[in-house]
Amino acid sequence: MISEGDYVIFFYGKKKWLTKVEKGKKIHTHIGIINVDNIIGKPYGISLETNKGKIVYALKPTIYDFIMKMDRLTQIVYPKDLGYIVARTGLSSGDKVIEIGTGSGALTTFLASIVKPTGHVYTYDINEEFVSIARKNITKVGLEEYVTFNIKDVRDIYDIRDADLIIVDLAEPWTVIDFVKRALKESKMMVSICPTMNQAERLSKELKKGFIDIECDEILVREIEAREGMTRPVFRMVAHTAYLVFARRLYDDSR
């Protein structure tokens, strides 16, 4: 049942509105006003009418919906990349993850949804404003208990040694390789999100010492309009977000 304080997502065709359920709230859209009162106490998936007679549906938002509608000061990591990070690294429920570069918290949210309830995400950023936005975003989704926010430069940290996965979302990822070597468990993976070829190239080179299974991938998603007798891809798509550089830490007996 939908209650006050819940988040819902309203659907009309391909258009979606994410909103918090509050008494008396009205959402003004191009298809008319959605009266939020009409769904309180109703089951998810219910339909309602706008004042212009258009039918919209009220659904429970997924992590994907929350991420796509997140407040952001920075470029978020896209679902296509989030998914491949999980699949390629084998991230599992229970894992301890370190994220370097909290940004707007899209990746943080997604990671927390996977590693909970026994795993945890430790996220680091040196920008207070980003962390503040990210914290709000994650609280909205209800996953804040699985995340520890740190406003700190990881290069000053020497006491973590047991991360299952480290994710680097920095402009100069090679500057934290020493930290990754200290903090990541032997044989576990790191991944870096690199917007440019030059970053991917330099990082791959610098990982050659101490890492193996170094791989750089790009992920493309193309939507297909599957309509009877008229099936074809959509006309425009995202051509690029970032390259993903994966690497696995070797044992180091000097550690």
Add this chain to the structure above:
Amino acid sequence: MISEGDYVIFFYGKKKWLTKVEKGKKIHTHIGIINVDNIIGKPYGISLETNKGKIVYALKPTIYDFIMKMDRLTQIVYPKDLGYIVARTGLSSGDKVIEIGTGSGALTTFLASIVKPTGHVYTYDINEEFVSIARKNITKVGLEEYVTFNIKDVRDIYDIRDADLIIVDLAEPWTVIDFVKRALKESKMMVSICPTMNQAERLSKELKKGFIDIECDEILVREIEAREGMTRPVFRMVAHTAYLVFARRLYDDSR
């Protein structure tokens, strides 16, 4: 520490061998013989020499490694598709998932690694041989307690009503839509893995009654050879595995 009975993956360049650690075991490769005894009691990530003097590394296999090296009688779902299924549906630890079409268990394994420890995967197939292989594959990974195997046609099941996600990997996915409507929670998602355009088209059409947010996507992964001064994509890539059709179940007051 690596013990007898563990699985390890040996690396040499881009080449990988997955093996169970057993005393006296020797692996014959094009770069010489790997003597498994040499790694027992050693830490993961350690290097060792083949009898031809080549250095290989012994790492702890990830879910990805297990999936890529799985015994298979059927086409497996590829990591690129596994990852996007998780990211697009928002599958989280704790979810109850139904998989229709167990196949070789690659997807089953991946799903179990995400939903554990409080969630569960219920997988269905009518082919006993497939289920037997899948069960062996999952046991290897150690995730069998999070999976229930069923040799059964889901069309005969009427008592499940609370799935968080249903995944359909069948040649004629539209034949199980009625089951999906019965078994899936309101507002939750289903996804179908469709090798051909024709399947995606027909399924999308038949989902129009009772579902919303119907989306068909294809995922492409391209590897980049990131080498200093010579960075470029690899020369060949996988051009197609399957289309993914996503849909969200609406509320149905006749239910």
Add this chain to the structure above:
Amino acid sequence: MISEGDYVIFFYGKKKWLTKVEKGKKIHTHIGIINVDNIIGKPYGISLETNKGKIVYALKPTIYDFIMKMDRLTQIVYPKDLGYIVARTGLSSGDKVIEIGTGSGALTTFLASIVKPTGHVYTYDINEEFVSIARKNITKVGLEEYVTFNIKDVRDIYDIRDADLIIVDLAEPWTVIDFVKRALKESKMMVSICPTMNQAERLSKELKKGFIDIECDEILVREIEAREGMTRPVFRMVAHTAYLVFARRLYDDSR
């Protein structure tokens, strides 16, 4: 030297304006007014200033520029597809080409630029308005002498037997297969531009009788922003225009 009556293309960054050179003409743009008089009698490639002090360049338009800036009532065939049609069919200067579906004349123009001066393009459309626009477009480029326009249904034509290439840009390309068989030289190619999978599928099937080397391709172009230290693909791209179906006509002794 640029003379009155010539066409020029003005460049500013990624922005382009195609215009006919006329005395006293002024082009109003977001970077100020371009005074066309300033380039008359000057060499192509010359720079000039707008009244806001921005530097623009006046270049001789290529066929590509003309096509991209063409007046159009219909979807044009994109350069990526034009190019592959020429490369895959081996269209050469001197060839006799039949185009079924003149549309806005983009493809017609491109074909004429290749087959001239000894080859010719015979283009057919049943829509007078399209033909009128296409004729204007080609005249602008100066290639009208290499094209014969016909407002006619090719299914009524029985006396052509010597086409080197036939290009079909119709919603139901299979309806003209009999004409293609009559008009195309033995062993020569036809190609059809099919926006949907369903068209490509049906056409491929119907070509199986009488044709060989049937191939369906899609072409993607991705632009790369090659900038020092920051090279990466652009963020958005065209995801789809059409499938190209190629086939080669077999000898038919009943002909």
Add this chain to the structure above:
Amino acid sequence: MISEGDYVIFFYGKKKWLTKVEKGKKIHTHIGIINVDNIIGKPYGISLETNKGKIVYALKPTIYDFIMKMDRLTQIVYPKDLGYIVARTGLSSGDKVIEIGTGSGALTTFLASIVKPTGHVYTYDINEEFVSIARKNITKVGLEEYVTFNIKDVRDIYDIRDADLIIVDLAEPWTVIDFVKRALKESKMMVSICPTMNQAERLSKELKKGFIDIECDEILVREIEAREGMTRPVFRMVAHTAYLVFARRLYDDSR
């Protein structure tokens, strides 16, 4: 009619054999022996039987067929790239083209087929062996009269000023920019075939002085298996050949 000395291409399914027609010639294949005598005096597109009873077809090879079956010492330029070069630069019959880096002559052949009969291709390479192979390849196709081969470093050439298009297929394309500026007509295009990102990046940077409309593109072709009720892309594809860098020469009053 097929005569002695002609080239034909034999088709069987997706398999093709290119051969010169000679009396008594027999081609040994996995589907049996093809007796070339059987097609002499017959029309192109005719079918014949191998000694194992398989039906093959004898077709007239296209430029595409010749290129794909060319003897090669170097990586050839692929049809997908050849086509886009023509479409993006607007190369037309009658143009004067300079090719720097003859290689195996695939691009040379294609260019000649477009610019003939009044245009010409001047191709330069410093490797005699390459030029010798390229010359043989073009002679096979019958286009040698439209090509002048030069074993020469273009950096030593100062007397050409009227090229309509210059194509650079060198490992260090920026080393010939001064020649391009000298030899290319104002406002005309050059294109360079760059296997790596690093080449594309450096060249794009060095072209900023003296050129405009600098664009870097990559072209992908994906084949679709269009079969009734089972249409889908093929499973594997070419992921990369080269980046194409285009640029247009500005007017230079010091010239």
